[in-house]
Every structure is written in structure tokens, then in C-alpha cells.
Amino acid sequence: MIINRLSKETSPYLQQHASNPVDWYPWGEEALNKARAEKKPILLSIGYSACHWCHVMAHESFEDNQTAEIMNRYFINIKVDREERPDLDKIYQTSQILLNQKSGGWPLTMFISHENHAPFFGGTYFPNEAKYNLPSFKELLIKVQEYYKNNYEEILKHNKSVIKALESIHKTDGQDIKIKEDIEIKYLENIKKIFDPVMGGFGSAPKFPQPSTIMHTFNYYEYLKIENKEKEKTAINMSINSLVAMQEGGINDQLGGGFFRYSVDDVWMIPHFEKMLYDNACLLECYCKAYLLTKNKEFYHTAKKTADWLINEMQSIDGGFYSSIDADSDNGEGQYYIWDKKEVKECLSKNDYNIFSEYFGINKKENFEGKHHLYVSYNIKEDFKNRKKKINLNNKKILDKSINILLKIRNKRKKPFVDKKILTSWNALTINSLIEFYKISKNTLYLEKSEKALKFLIKNMFSKNGLNATYKDGVSHINAYLDDYSFLINALLNFLSVKWNNDFFKNTILLSDLLISKFFDIKNGGFFFTSNDHEILIQKPKPTADEAFPSGNSMAAKALLKVGYLMNNTKYLDAAESVYKYASKQINDSPNSHSSLLDSYLLLKKPYTVIILKMTTSSEITKWKNQLHNINKFYVDYYYISEENLGYKNIDDKLVLNDVTAYICNDFACEKPITNIDDFISRTNLL
Numbered sequence: 001m002i003i004n005r006l007s008k009e010t011s012p013y014l015q016q017h018a019s020n021p022v023d024w025y026p027w028g029e030e031a032l033n034k035a036r037a038e039k040k041p042i043l044l045s046i047g048y049s050a051c052h053w054c055h056v057m058a059h060e061s062f063e064d065n066q067t068a069e070i071m072n073r074y075f076i077n078i079k080v081d082r083e084e085r086p087d088l089d090k091i092y093q094t095s096q097i098l099l100n101q102k103s104g105g106w107p108l109t110m111f112i113s114h115e116n117h118a119p120f121f122g123g124t125y126f127p128n129e130a131k132y133n134l135p136s137f138k139e140l141l142i143k144v145q146e147y148y149k150n151n152y153e154e155i156l157k158h159n160k161s162v163i164k165a166l167e168s169i170h171k172t173d174g175q176d177i178k179i180k181e182d183i184e185i186k187y188l189e190n191i192k193k194i195f196d197p198v199m200g201g202f203g204s205a206p207k208f209p210q211p212s213t214i215m216h217t218f219n220y221y222e223y224l225k226i227e228n229k230e231k232e233k234t235a236i237n238m239s240i241n242s243l244v245a246m247q248e249g250g251i252n253d254q255l256g257g258g259f260f261r262y263s264v265d266d267v268w269m270i271p272h273f274e275k276m277l278y279d280n281a282c283l284l285e286c287y288c289k290a291y292l293l294t295k296n297k298e299f300y301h302t303a304k305k306t307a308d309w310l311i312n313e314m315q316s317i318d319g320g321f322y323s324s325i326d327a328d329s330d331n332g333e334g335q336y337y338i339w340d341k342k343e344v345k346e347c348l349s350k351n352d353y354n355i356f357s358e359y360f361g362i363n364k365k366e367n368f369e370g371k372h373h374l375y376v377s378y379n380i381k382e383d384f385k386n387r388k389k390k391i392n393l394n395n396k397k398i399l400d401k402s403i404n405i406l407l408k409i410r411n412k413r414k415k416p417f418v419d420k421k422i423l424t425s426w427n428a429l430t431i432n433s434l435i436e437f438y439k440i441s442k443n444t445l446y447l448e449k450s451e452k453a454l455k456f457l458i459k460n461m462f463s464k465n466g467l468n469a470t471y472k473d474g475v476s477h478i479n480a481y482l483d484d485y486s487f488l489i490n491a492l493l494n495f496l497s498v499k500w501n502n503d504f505f506k507n508t509i510l511l512s513d514l515l516i517s518k519f520f521d522i523k524n525g526g527f528f529f530t531s532n533d534h535e536i537l538i539q540k541p542k543p544t545a546d547e548a549f550p551s552g553n554s555m556a557a558k559a560l561l562k563v564g565y566l567m568n569n570t571k572y573l574d575a576a577e578s579v580y581k582y583a584s585k586q587i588n589d590s591p592n593s594h595s596s597l598l599d600s601y602l603l604l605k606k607p608y609t610v611i612i613l614k615m616t617t618s619s620e621i622t623k624w625k626n627q628l629h630n631i632n633k634f635y636v637d638y639y640y641i642s643e644e645n646l647g648y649k650n651i652d653d654k655l656v657l658n659d660v661t662a663y664i665c666n667d668f669a670c671e672k673p674i675t676n677i678d679d680f681i682s683r684t685n686l687l
Helices: 029-038 052-062 065-074 086-100 137-150 152-169 183-194 211-223 229-248 277-294 297-314 341-347 350-360 393-410 424-441 444-461 482-498 502-519 552-567 570-589 595-604 621-631 677-684
Strands: 024-026 042-047 076-081 108-112 119-123 466-472 475-479 609-615 636-642 660-666
Touching: 024 029, 029 042, 029 076, 042 086, 052 065, 052 137, 065 137, 086 108, 086 119, 086 152, 119 137, 119 152, 137 152, 183 211, 183 229, 183 595, 211 229, 211 277, 211 595, 229 277, 229 297, 277 297, 277 424, 297 424, 297 444, 341 350, 341 393, 350 393, 424 444, 424 466, 424 482, 444 466, 444 482, 444 502, 466 482, 466 502, 482 502, 482 552, 482 636, 502 552, 502 570, 552 570, 552 595, 552 636, 570 595, 609 621, 621 636, 621 660, 621 677, 660 677
Parallel strands: 024 076, 042 076, 609 636
Antiparallel strands: 042 108, 108 119, 466 475, 609 660
16 A cells, blocks of 8 residues: 555644545645646645545546556646644635636635645536536546647746735725624625525525524614614524524434534535534534524523534544544444434334334435435424424423433444544534533533533643644644634633633733734734734635634734733734724625624623622622523623732732722723622623
8 A cells, every 4th residue: 555645734624635545735834835846737636534525536537547647747736634734724725716706615725836736726626527517527637738838938927916816815904994884784684695594594505504603683672772673573583594404304304303504405414424523513503692692592492402412523642632533434324323214114113103204204204315314304494484383391301311322323333433633613612602502501510511622722722932833643743824723712611700810811811912022014904814824825814704713813813802901901902993994895795794793893892791700719609600690691701709819910000999890991991899799780681
């Protein structure tokens, strides 16, 4: 068996290609220098381990000797894990849009020049034989190398225009543009146009969860009361209906918990079967918030099942969370999750089978490759709109018993591959959401799991130069990105709100200072995606729009606003506010692409409140803490600090006047200290 250079990489995705006959290189000086020396074009292939079509192209082309021979003869071949190198992925996905005027995806296949690394042609998946209106990959390779050989000067001219276009994307025109006052109205109008009024969700098939949109509608509903009450009701109902449809659809693993990446149809029935850590982290936060707003127990149940899946299936023994679970198993995509009707019948009693099959659609026509993927059976357009769900207590017990039986059977199947790479940013999102679930469940297990994960990141991801982005098998490396810093600061702040820890607080301030010193754009405001000591690439991305999770700029602004008000330090506030000035035009042009930035912008639109409890040992403290937890307002932060944890400027200067002393501060002004629990309850109920 031939083993190429990828065998030495930490990325499981790259290691999956280590035995390909393709002479793969990881991205780095060795490959780039070889391309320059031999004047060969670079074939850049970007994917990730849980990607179904990445596996398809690998099996069809990268494992094929004839294809590999062409690739090795004419190209320098570089394989990139988009999860380890999101900087490269952002640059070349944007290039795909510029070159082809359509969005990209994975696998991303780009052909780039050996001198300047600018792309001259690209696409996503290419089949081994001509089909789907696509050329065969082998034919494409021959044509590309011929064109490169015969038209290199023309390619260089085109490269310059591509690089210029990439550079211009994040430039401002110098005008002082403000975010429009009616931006939220425009935002709601935009998302209403793409909202599916029957099945929920925003847009058509393939349908993605879009948690940033959901969270913003929730926070806007809670934060600002719209004059038109019907619009206010419509805004929150769009997100509530979407969450109901998703939790009952096949995009939610009805047996084991955890959400799949997206649905291929518009009724949430059949997903692409990969499970991503970030999706589940973001959706867990959505379901926690939905429960707080509605007290709907089904939302709580979904949140708990998702949280349990995260800590049981995705958390390592050391505390870090794995990245993803593959869509494919030995027999193909989704085979681990689907069921044959006969198989279900054999393992359940007749009565239990009848109840289970009616509820989860087994009694209907097969919905995935001749078998059944489970979903709540009324979750189709014909009857979802007028559904009347009635499950008596006995049926609920039977369903739970049947789920446990099928889970035991499913667990005996060969499980899909788990990418055990641990990413700082995705772990921070997960930690934050587990803390949110702790707040609604009061179950300390979830707080303990989040604390363990934070300690793992602090122990393994911190280096002398700052943070690292990725960890696998004892190796932590790659300069961290904007998302790593901003997401982790937010997670630390959230943890401090429920359990003060001096070391965590020190790291919060350290990371906030590094965030500004390493990523801040002094000239135009906002934050670059890569640090000032990062490898120089053809573009320095500065994204403001959300992707599958909140943008790094939105989370940086949110984190620094919170730190600035906590520390009474305008350095952090000024850096945060610069984000909105820099991104104002993008927000005005496309508000629904900037849900998270609009979300953090709410913190500037109304007095932001910080509550600090200082305490000695007191039996009364539980009442004070419970009142804090009951506030649950987006624009209210709180921290409680015991005497042994004191010692910080701007926090420590607030005196302990009784067993418990509460300080309520708006912007930089604090009210008179409160030492009586009844007064504290009365005051905080007004927030």
C-alpha cells in the first residue's frame, strides 16, 4: 500500500486520503515551493471527514489509479481539511463564487496558479464519468493542464483581477454610513418572504436550520417591542414553528438525539446524515431559548436529548468535544439510522409496534432507499398544518420503551466514523449552549461537563503566542482564528455568570486583549479572520455575514461589549462598536445575512445592565441566585462573587456591605447597593 505525506497529519480527513495513489501534499511550503520550481498548476481539494460527496469523489477519482496518474503527472495536489483551515476555505469558496457566479460547497475543487496561488478555474464535485451536466474528472484534468500550458500569460492577467476582487470585498468606501433605524423591520420583511408557513424554516430545499436567524427573532422579540403587535407575534412564531417542525422531522435523530446537518427536502424528513458539532451546539441554544419563552415541555425535551447526545456521544474522556460523525457507514449514506419494517416488527410486540409505526411513519411508504427513516408521521405538508397531536401517557411510555429497544439494536451496528479532532471554536459554542441548558435544567451535570471542556481548552489550546485552533492525539497546533477567540470569550463569560472562577476570568481578559492586538483592523474597524502573525495568503478575510453559525465579528463585538461594561473599560467598547460602523453597509444591504451582528447590536440600543452580587457565606444566597437565574434577559448580565474570589479592579471596588450586596449598573453608572432580598426581587423584576 502506498502511503503519502498525509499520513503524518493530525486531521482525520487528511489521514483518510493517506493511502490514495494520488501524491497528496498538505497545504504548506513544501507543496507551494515544488509547484513554483516545476511550474505546475496546483490542484487544491478542500473537504471534511463527514462530507458525503467528498467520500463519493474520493472513491470515484482519488482512489482510481488512472485518475491519480494524471493528477500526479500534471499537478501538485494539495488536500485541505476545511475545519482545520477555514481561512483557506473562505478564500477559495469566495473565489468559486467570483469565477462561476454560483455558491460553492464541498468537496471544493480549485485549480490555482503556481506563482501567486490565485485560482483560474474551479468547481465542487466532479464525477468520474460525464453525468449530471458535468464533465468527467479525468477529461477535465487533461483540458485544464493543456489550457494552463498554452495560456499561462492570459491566466496571470485573469489572476490579477481575481486577487483585486478578493481584496476589494472587505474594503470600505470611507463614508460614515449608519445602520438604518428601521433595519429590524426590513429584516423581518425579508425573512418572512422566505419563510415556509406550513413546514417552517427559511428557504426551500435543501433546507438548513439557520439558528442565527431563530436566535435573533427570539432576542428581538424579548428586547424591543414592535409597535405593530401582529408583526411581533409573526416574528417569534416563524421561529417557534420552525423549531417544532425540525424537532419532529427526520433532521432530528428521533432515537438517539442530535441533529443532522440539513434536510434534502422541504419537510425536514430526509437529511444528509452527517452530524456536526456546531449545528447541535447552536440548535441546543435555540431550544433552550424557545423553552424559556414558551415553557413548552417539548422544547425542553429536545434540548435535553441534544445536550445528552453531546456529552454522551461527542465528549472525549479528557473533556473536549469531537467535530463530527460521518454521514456514511459501510453500506452507504444513512444506513446506520434507517430501518426495515420487518426488522422493527420483529423486535416489538404487536401493540407496541402499532403505536410506534403509526407515530414514526413505519406504517407509511418507505422514504429512503427502500427503508424507513424515522420522523413524527404527521410531519408532512398535507397534515402538518392542521395536526392534532394526542399521545396519552401509556402511549408515551410505550414509545420510550420502543425507542430504547431499537437504540440497543442500532448500537450493535457498525457506527459511522467519528472525526475526533477537537476545534476550539466549535467547542466554545458547545460549552456556551450546555451552560444555557444548565440554566433551564438546574442539573449540575451539564455545568460540570462545560467546566471540564473549558479546562481542556485552557490546558491544551493555549500557547505562548495565544490560542491554537485544533487538537488531535496530544498535538495542538495551527494559529487560532477570530472565531476561536471570540467564541471562547463568550463561553467563558457565560460560565462566569453561573460560577465565578478567578482563573477563567483572567483568561477572559487575556483573550480579549489578544483579540484586539492580533485581529483588530486599526484603519477601518472590525476584525480580520486571521491574526497579524498568520501566514500571508491571497486574501485576508474579514467576514461579517453568518454562515452555519454566528460570524466571528458578531461574537467579537458581543464579547467585547460585555467585557467593556464588566471592566468599565472603553478600550473594549470602542473596538466592539467599530464592528457595526465597519459592517453598516453590509448590514443595510443584506440584514438577514447578518442576524448575529444585529443580535449583538441590540446591546447598544437600550441601556445594557450588569448585576454583580458580592457575598460572604450566607444561607440566603440561594434566593439571590435564583432571582438572577429567573431574569433571563438578553440584555442583562450577572455575576456573583464570593469573598475568596475578590481581587480585581473595577469589580473589587464594589464593597460587601452585608452578607450579600447587589450592584445594578447601566452603562457605567451603578445604582445604590441593595442588601435586602425583597428589594432586589422588586428591582430586578422591572428589568
